[in-house]
Amino acid sequence: MASMATLFAKTPSPSQPFSKTLSTHFIPALKLPVPGRPGARRRLRVSAGLIEPDGGRLVELLVAEPLRGGKRREAVGLPRIKLSRIDLEWVHVLSEGWASPIKGFMRESEFLQTLHFSSLRLADGSVVNMSVPIVLDIDDAQKRRIGRDSNSTSFDGISIEIYKHPKEERIARTWGTTAPGLPYVDEAITNAGDWLIGGDLEVLEPIKYHDGLDRFRLSPAELREEFTKRNADAVFAFQLRNPVHNGHALLMTDTRRRLLEMGYKNPILLLHPLGGYTKADDVPLSWRMKQHEKVLEDGVLDPETTVVSIFPSPMHYAGPTEVQWHAKARINAGANFYIVGRDPAGMGHPIEKRDLYDADHGKKVLSMAPGLERLNILPFKVAAYDKTQGKMAFFDPSRAQDFIFISGTKMRKLARNKENPPKGFMCPGGWKVLVDYYDSLAVAEENGKVPQAVPA
Amino acid sequence: MASMATLFAKTPSPSQPFSKTLSTHFIPALKLPVPGRPGARRRLRVSAGLIEPDGGRLVELLVAEPLRGGKRREAVGLPRIKLSRIDLEWVHVLSEGWASPIKGFMRESEFLQTLHFSSLRLADGSVVNMSVPIVLDIDDAQKRRIGRDSNSTSFDGISIEIYKHPKEERIARTWGTTAPGLPYVDEAITNAGDWLIGGDLEVLEPIKYHDGLDRFRLSPAELREEFTKRNADAVFAFQLRNPVHNGHALLMTDTRRRLLEMGYKNPILLLHPLGGYTKADDVPLSWRMKQHEKVLEDGVLDPETTVVSIFPSPMHYAGPTEVQWHAKARINAGANFYIVGRDPAGMGHPIEKRDLYDADHGKKVLSMAPGLERLNILPFKVAAYDKTQGKMAFFDPSRAQDFIFISGTKMRKLARNKENPPKGFMCPGGWKVLVDYYDSLAVAEENGKVPQAVPA
Numbered sequence: 001m002a003s004m005a006t007l008f009a010k011t012p013s014p015s016q017p018f019s020k021t022l023s024t025h026f027i028p029a030l031k032l033p034v035p036g037r038p039g040a041r042r043r044l045r046v047s048a049g050l051i052e053p054d055g056g057r058l059v060e061l062l063v064a065e066p067l068r069g070g071k072r073r074e075a076v077g078l079p080r081i082k083l084s085r086i087d088l089e090w091v092h093v094l095s096e097g098w099a100s101p102i103k104g105f106m107r108e109s110e111f112l113q114t115l116h117f118s119s120l121r122l123a124d125g126s127v128v129n130m131s132v133p134i135v136l137d138i139d140d141a142q143k144r145r146i147g148r149d150s151n152s153t154s155f156d157g158i159s160i161e162i163y164k165h166p167k168e169e170r171i172a173r174t175w176g177t178t179a180p181g182l183p184y185v186d187e188a189i190t191n192a193g194d195w196l197i198g199g200d201l202e203v204l205e206p207i208k209y210h211d212g213l214d215r216f217r218l219s220p221a222e223l224r225e226e227f228t229k230r231n232a233d234a235v236f237a238f239q240l241r242n243p244v245h246n247g248h249a250l251l252m253t254d255t256r257r258r259l260l261e262m263g264y265k266n267p268i269l270l271l272h273p274l275g276g277y278t279k280a281d282d283v284p285l286s287w288r289m290k291q292h293e294k295v296l297e298d299g300v301l302d303p304e305t306t307v308v309s310i311f312p313s314p315m316h317y318a319g320p321t322e323v324q325w326h327a328k329a330r331i332n333a334g335a336n337f338y339i340v341g342r343d344p345a346g347m348g349h350p351i352e353k354r355d356l357y358d359a360d361h362g363k364k365v366l367s368m369a370p371g372l373e374r375l376n377i378l379p380f381k382v383a384a385y386d387k388t389q390g391k392m393a394f395f396d397p398s399r400a401q402d403f404i405f406i407s408g409t410k411m412r413k414l415a416r417n418k419e420n421p422p423k424g425f426m427c428p429g430g431w432k433v434l435v436d437y438y439d440s441l442a443v444a445e446e447n448g449k450v451p452q453a454v455p456a
Numbered sequence: 457m458a459s460m461a462t463l464f465a466k467t468p469s470p471s472q473p474f475s476k477t478l479s480t481h482f483i484p485a486l487k488l489p490v491p492g493r494p495g496a497r498r499r500l501r502v503s504a505g506l507i508e509p510d511g512g513r514l515v516e517l518l519v520a521e522p523l524r525g526g527k528r529r530e531a532v533g534l535p536r537i538k539l540s541r542i543d544l545e546w547v548h549v550l551s552e553g554w555a556s557p558i559k560g561f562m563r564e565s566e567f568l569q570t571l572h573f574s575s576l577r578l579a580d581g582s583v584v585n586m587s588v589p590i591v592l593d594i595d596d597a598q599k600r601r602i603g604r605d606s607n608s609t610s611f612d613g614i615s616i617e618i619y620k621h622p623k624e625e626r627i628a629r630t631w632g633t634t635a636p637g638l639p640y641v642d643e644a645i646t647n648a649g650d651w652l653i654g655g656d657l658e659v660l661e662p663i664k665y666h667d668g669l670d671r672f673r674l675s676p677a678e679l680r681e682e683f684t685k686r687n688a689d690a691v692f693a694f695q696l697r698n699p700v701h702n703g704h705a706l707l708m709t710d711t712r713r714r715l716l717e718m719g720y721k722n723p724i725l726l727l728h729p730l731g732g733y734t735k736a737d738d739v740p741l742s743w744r745m746k747q748h749e750k751v752l753e754d755g756v757l758d759p760e761t762t763v764v765s766i767f768p769s770p771m772h773y774a775g776p777t778e779v780q781w782h783a784k785a786r787i788n789a790g791a792n793f794y795i796v797g798r799d800p801a802g803m804g805h806p807i808e809k810r811d812l813y814d815a816d817h818g819k820k821v822l823s824m825a826p827g828l829e830r831l832n833i834l835p836f837k838v839a840a841y842d843k844t845q846g847k848m849a850f851f852d853p854s855r856a857q858d859f860i861f862i863s864g865t866k867m868r869k870l871a872r873n874k875e876n877p878p879k880g881f882m883c884p885g886g887w888k889v890l891v892d893y894y895d896s897l898a899v900a901e902e903n904g905k906v907p908q909a910v911p912a
Contacts, residue, residue, distance in 0.1 A: 108820070109820065109824060112776075112820055112824065116776065116777070116821055116824075117824075118572055118573055119573065119826070121824060121826070127826070131572075164814060166632075166814065168632070168633055168635075169632035169813075172629070173628070173629055175628070176571075176624070176625035176628045176629050177624055177625065177634065178633065178634045179624075320568075357625075358622065361568060364565065365572055368565060368577060369572070370573055370575070370577070370583070
């Protein structure tokens with residue numbers, strides 16, 4: 001009847017800017033080709049051409065508007081759990097059905113299946129992918145306050161479950177390492193409570209961030225509606241958390257060309273930057289969105305066949321495990337093609353001088369993952385700067401000497417030093433956004449402010 | 457055409473006893489109710505009542521006798537890989553089809569699926585369980601000697617694959633921890649080579665240990681034949697690596713009773729001690745077999761409905777991950793019921809004062825594991841010493857004060873001190889074997905010899 005427990009944000013209210021320095025650079029209004037977000041939620045119309053959500057239907061947890069008042073009054077009497085920013089991002093993810101068919105923070109059986117099998121078996125015997133634990137931790141005091149001693153109980157008619165939070169095992173099985181310094185672990189697990197609370201969730205209000213970017217945060221239902229409106233017969237998703245350069249643009253344009261060759265009439269690109277928690281040295285979402293805007297203005301991607309939206313999930317940096325989540329969530333948003341890059345969701349090993357994951361494992365694991373059989377995996381073709389053409393082109397190993405690889409590190413170094421990349425690497429407007437961003441960091445550092453890891 | 461590579465044991469030949477001290481205690485001839493092992497391998501007759509092997513048929517890798525001479529001559533020219541004792545145990549496991557349908561040490565796609573999904577997807581889309589990596593490591597020099605630089609190649613017509621051995625990731629995903637001191641890791645992974653070699657395997661000779669126990673090492677095909685001969689309509693497997701006490705016996709007898717109640721006419725117990733690598737403080741196989749013999753002589757288990765055999769796998773102590781392997785291998789041997797205890801394959805955390813795994817996770821994970829849907833999981837009922845009856849009985853929480861729990865630690869302490877457990881805990885003959893074993897350890901220690909972790 002009531003929500004699992006009443007959830008409140010314990011970090012600064014999401015309607016407040018997180019860092020004064022950065023907030024001054026918030027973009028007042030973007031001009032990206034984004035579909036109008038309806039004021040009221042409309043019913044989902046699923047086109048025959050769109051892939052089915054996992055479990056057959058999108059599980060949306062938002063309480064219908066007429067019922068909210070009553071639920072809110074009921075909730076007053078319930079125990080409260082304060083939410084961190086990352087917890088709130090997961091509530092957002094759950095509320096819109098990105099993780100369909102799960103109906104709330106994971107119960108123990110879902111948590112164990114996620115850790116051991118990266119998938120969940122449903123009541124009808126079918127299997128859906130689920131590789132990253134979506135869990136809510138509470139500490140001993142909170143557990144006591146919720147007033148339950150047993151490990152499984154029901155609460156106002158809704159069964160909830162409180163179970164042990166095996167942090168070491170969770171980390172080892174999710175990341176394949178327990179080395180200190182994993183960003184998500186430091187941020188959300190190390191100091192988390194020793195218990196997890198799971199069960200069905202009812203969300204009383206849509207999650208908003210009031211950062212000027214909410215209109216880009218389309219739910220899976222809204223994306224499906226948009227794809228249907230555009231008569232998409234194929235949707236290919238591109239997950240990103242970095243600035244877009246012309247190599248990416250080439251890849252996306254080329255993917256569309258290949259899909260047309262395969263016989264699709266109207267493939268639509270879902271350009272889908274990750275909007276939740278990212279590590280401190282990633283470019284923050286607001287800057288990335290500004291950069292994406294410039295790239296689109298430059299005409300390298302066709303607004304008619306591109307939908308730009310923000311994926312609200314926080315980032316784990318868990319390589320082959322996490323890339324499955326990135327792909328699975330996009331099925332729920334209607335994508336049936338997923339572009340996978342080299343070392344997706346990877347990073348450097350936190351304490352050893354090597355990459356944490358084999359660069360090919362993400363692609364391989366994704367292609368074998370249970371529950372993702374319906375998704376077409378499109379491996380990323382490697383693009384590099386072709387000196388002979390003066391532009392980004394697919395790498396041709398037979399004339400390797402003609403190409404320059406511009407790594408993320410190199411790109412950041414150039415932007416930080418206000419140098420220009422080779423002409424044709426990125427449109428000048430997009431490059432300027434990057435230079436401005438690093439400039440703002442330098443100013444912040446001079447003023448003694450440390451740049452923060454903020455998702456927006 | 458040829459075997460993947462010619463495999464040779466690099467530790468003492470298995471025909472030699474591993475420890476002089478212990479070898480004097482080897483049992484010359486056991487009198488357990490074991491079916492006669494045929495001199496030549498016979499063709500498998502599968503009863504309609506037996507569960508199908510994973511993948512539909514048992515994959516046996518032993519080369520047919522008439523072809524062995526030719527294969528052996530061919531093999532002379534092939535690169536050689538020396539095998540550790542544990543490697544050889546895995547060759548044994550693979551050669552007899554315990555890990556069906558895999559056909560040799562894992563290729564990378566099998567290894568990755570094992571680590572991420574505890575299961576393998578077969579060509580027909582069906583899924584079999586596979587939770588523990590069965591891999592063969594080689595070092596840089598061996599990789600060079602095999603003469604291949606690429607990551608995937610073919611060898612005399614049979615494709616082999618050499619790929620990186622991501623030790624940390626393997627350990628983290630298999631054990632859920634990377635803490636130092638995991639027995640199998642110390643023994644077989646830490647100092648292992650940085651490469652893994654996988655591919656189809658041909659085994660030129662049955663693996664024998666010449667320790668007086670080979671006749672108990674029935675292959676899955678031989679076990680299936682035995683169950684068929686006995687007209688079993690249900691086979692329930694009991695994995696053990698500890699001495700049997702009357703609580704175990706009660707459980708096994710009670711399980712048979714329950715199966716009869718369910719309508720089965722002739723349920724057969726597979727009493728299946730693990731025979732491969734175990735950690736130093738476990739009771740060695742030879743002593744365990746001697747103890748099992750006494751328990752059976754005592755008549756607590758019915759020889760007519762019990763098959764005693766040795767499971768050749770080495771032990772990982774990987775809790776919920778490993779228990780799936782223990783169960784899956786028994787499907788291949790014809791068992792359709794599997795008894796699962798509290799904290800199966802568990803142990804203490806190597807560096808923290810707690811159990812490594814939640815005691816209930818093994819049972820829970822097993823019941824949800826992909827590829828094990830066909831197997832009936834029977835949770836272990838807790839037996840304890842009932843003072844009012846003077847015997848082992850199922851624990852009744854309503855009169856908890858009447859029961860004494862005798863842990864493994866307590867049992868070992870009693871046996872070491874030559875004290876007797878409460879009458880009715882274990883038959884006197886079985887108890888004497890344990891006392892003798894700890895006595896032999898004390899003698900060895902006095903002589904300055906350290907008892908070794910030997911599987912026999």
